[in-house]
Amino acid sequence: ETGVTQTPRHLVMGMTNKKSLKCEQHLGHNAMYWYKQSAKKPLELMFVYSLEERVENNSVPSRFSPECPNSSHLFLHLHTLQPEDSALYLCASSQTAQGASSPLHFGNGTRLTVT
């Protein structure tokens, strides 16, 4: 496996369910990110981890809970979501969380539908 891998690709969950999104990067990067992509809206940065430490939390509701157990893995734990949380959730990684020439490498996303 190469690059950034996200599972599952699709997820349908009820508002009372608890589920988790998983991301794994095989690039040896030290920073990992969660983004939300909704139709006709710009990508929204949710969380940034650098060397497993959270360095950015962009006013995200507590029903989204990130976890970064090591520099290769990132999770997004979901509970009591709302229908407006339906979106494509993208994981990305970069060599560092600083520096201008540290481009983001994205996974293919998890398409989440909240019913």
Add this chain to the structure above:
Amino acid sequence: QKEVEQDPGPLSVPEGAIVSLNCTYSNSAFQYFMWYRQYSRKGPELLMYTYSSGNKEDGRFTAQVDKSSKYISLFIRDSQPSDSATYLCAMRVLTGGGNKLTFGTGTQLKVEL
């Protein structure tokens, strides 16, 4: 006012056409500019990046930055059906601010045979 404005399209062009995709921005602190391409059901992939005004060329793609007008463009020459995708502009400040990118909404491009 949005920090980054990008026409969502869709933009439909015939094969072989020259395509011009554009973004305007309001924050003069943005110094580093990127274009990402996103195919349907895929994540964005970095196409080009630049941090200076002027043009940068890579094959059929040219990125242009005009900081005085706060305007960036991506030109695609000899467009191909495989170029059909959504193109996202992104930008960030050069120092500090972490690696926090501000994205446009994306322009959907379709290149038809």
